[in-house]
Amino acid sequence: MLGLILLITSFLGVWQAKTKPFWFDEILTIEVSSLPSPELRWQALYAGCDGMPPGYYWINAMAARLPFDDHIRWRGPELLGWLLALTGVYHFTAAVCGRSAGLAAVLLLALTPVSSYAWEARPYALLLGVLAWAAASWQRAERHWGWIAALAALLATATNLHYLAPLSVVCFALAETAVSLAERRLRWRIWAAFAAAAIPTLLALPLLIKMKADFGARFWARPELGGLPYYYGNLLGFPLAVVLVLLPFGLPYLLRSILKENPASPRRHALFLTMCLLLLPVLSLLFTLATHGGFNERYTMPMVIGYAAAIPLLLAWRPGGLARGFTLSLLLAFLVLSGREASRLAAEPPAQLAGESGTALTALRSAPEGLLLINNPLDFLAGWYYANPAQRARLAYIGDTEAAYRLGRTDGAVRLLLALRQFYPVPVRTFEEFLPDHREFTMFSSGPPHLQWQPSRLKELGWKIELFASPVPGRLDRVRAPQPGS
Template sequence: MDDAGTIRVTRALRAASLLLACCAIAIFAFRSLAGPLWLDELLTMTLVQADSLPRLWSGIIAGIDGNPPLYLTAAWLIVHAMPRAVSSVAALELTNLALTMAATIALYRVSRRAASATACWIGTFLFAALNDNLIHIAVELRTYALYFFMAALAVLFQQRLIERHRPRDVAALALLYAGLTLAHTFGIVYVGCIALAGGLSQPQDGWPHWRRIAVAVIPAIVVLAAWMPFFVQQSAVGRPYMWVGPPGLPDLLESLFASKLSMWIAIVELGCLASAAVAGLRRGGLQLRTVFSDPAWQPLRYLALVLIGISGFTLAAWTVSVALFPLFVPRYFTPQLIVGFALHIAFCEWLTRLARQRLEDPASLAVYAAVVPPLLLSAVMLSRDPFHNDVPCSNSAGTAFETGFVNGDMPVIAESPHVFLPRATYANHREAYRFPLDWDVVLNYPERARGNAVDYNIMRSLQKWGPMPAVMPTEDIVRNFPQFLAIEQSGRAWFHNLRTTRDVVAEKLGATDDQSCTLWKVTSVQPRR
């Protein structure tokens, strides 16, 4: 077969394989819709049901959601534009899936500046098949799919600005930088990483080059300055203490690799690339001076600087969190996915070059590459269990452990919002569940559950914003309900504080298998004498 015939066959195989992979992704997404939402997703859905945008924004500023307003504003517009017959959850999950796929395509486009089409094709499917974090952000009703999308597009359009120097590219990049800033609190840091990488990758262009980048960055700085007063109000939910504790090494590894399998694959890839680089240096095949100065190497310099900036920020934030002030939560560093993507591309580029040198029929490589990676992704998607969040305080069957005791004849007090809000949404007697507000618990038990303060402040804001009458002060619960059921959780303190400060008569009805959750029937609560 001649080269033209090989190209035609390869394109046809790619199209068919891509269609198959898209069908597998669609099946996985459909299966994911059946799962219950967890606390933060339920807060998202509560906010997007607001009757107006100003009301939505008031809920965001009150701290019910802890991110800038871009994602929830877009989600509100989507939900309220859809017919009522369309599920809001399905619409937002499909939107997040589309954003994640678009971000991956953007990374493919920018990687084509530095790697072959075959390597980028294989690497893209490996990234989608092997990175659990990518799947998580695609199906979770949170800002992180938009966060990743904005970061990926910013990387692409910064490179386009360097190549084209057009005013329209400056305008597009300015919008993306502003969007990245409004997608997540840490977005402005990634704006700086990408812009600085773009500037340093082509220093010989001088002041005009830096001026274009500065013009693109200025709107992000303005947006950040405008958002800061509201951010201060929003951050009040973390007083008097934050829920984030000092991170461990597993938190860092989760940000970098997503899973143990991903970590070992990355180690193998890094080892192969390092050995290839050492061999190239020994042969004298790598002219470092040319790499650092030749305009032809600019895309590679740019991507390398972006990866160094992103990884450097992740490592610096983890170090600061361990040594000084805890702020490290793996999902806050979602753009770290770009580093994982680039590693797959670099490894596949090395692998394809090696294969072309050793295969007797290099054309067969293109055919195999067109078919095998999409089939791998399809197999992974069809065999993977959807990411359904575990039901908190569940029995061996995975359902709420207290279900057999709840008949709707007395209230059920859940001392954690992680239990309360899912139960108040999905339980058979959802109207029976209550959440207790108790400031004494926040003040007296900061080490028992670091989330006490945030939980109290968010639920109090939700009570006022909703309104949500099921969120009640402890005094009202004790006064209004002579008897009630209480779900006590290890690490939580409301029921413990109730028994410490009052005379409580309670009977233990049941517990989870691991004894982390206990159901009590309270028949009397009297002031302690």
């Protein structure tokens, strides 16, 4: 059954990768990873082209050498990471409660919304896979020194994938502290593995400090204590009402179950780690509030490993019991949803074709000849990536960090594009560079209001904006310079 789940997941993952166009963040991954040397990639990250540790781009640069379709090879590491996550959570859970419990953990993880990150060229699915196997290695650390080495390597890899991954290492350290207190002994080799995991973060500290200075105060997603139930709900796919029940009652029940277990029980050790991982969103939220950083629930995605393992660990696995019926019900749900997804994908065009029919290029075909200013940076970069040379010559974007923050309350995407132009011929210019050379042009507006601040800025400068057409979605405007002397 596990083999069947992995086979279906691989098939659907490759199919999804071939039919979903790259979006803004994925294109940043591709452009930084495509730079020809580690030195250039470091320079691009220091300039602010993207916000992941340098090791992540090295992994993608290696994957880019594979002879596959672009959409598959750039998303290949994430699909591999998702398969690692499924197998890792299986071995972590099955080691305590048996294979049926391990299968239930796999299915619980596969049915969460985070499965969609398996075909996205960002580090989250790969991070899940690395940490799931780190959990299995921690569980087996006393069997052989090889598991200690694997734990150190996996946790060090995790901190090379995302700057908040060290907080996941803190969860491992908290679980190990609980084990040490319960058994009144110190497993120093495991603590040495935790220390080794800190090395990549220390090496990348200059990049982290620079990124915090450039993006921290004006990041698009701010941490909010009141948003905690929504963070859990978005990761697990639960409505708010369910989360409001699970948080105050589920976590205390888990703690009570831990305290009832024998101190030396493998189940208790596993429950310690799942409890700590389940608290990762709380830990990350408090950390980002204290450091005034940005926060999004996907940064705490390793929490789902704790969720997927905790439920089977709490059930009583007896032959012919209800627990096995629970696993079969999960399997049925997985098969039904996979079939529905395959039916949907059968009607989807290839990713390249879908990208060429994206918002920006559709607007370009509807606009009059000449330059077209795209004021949504997400639409602009996707359009530029999929455009042919003639289309690229007609696309433009204006970046102004001061106006973006004042009028849209965030300037992160603007900073990213202004940094990217230092390494690629992407048509991004400042107002001071753009406006003196263009007295009239067409502008396309679409997307959320906070990304459509350019019309307001142009009006502040006295430019006239007149509606030209209203394609769906968005609108086209004719923009004219003010009269001399006005």
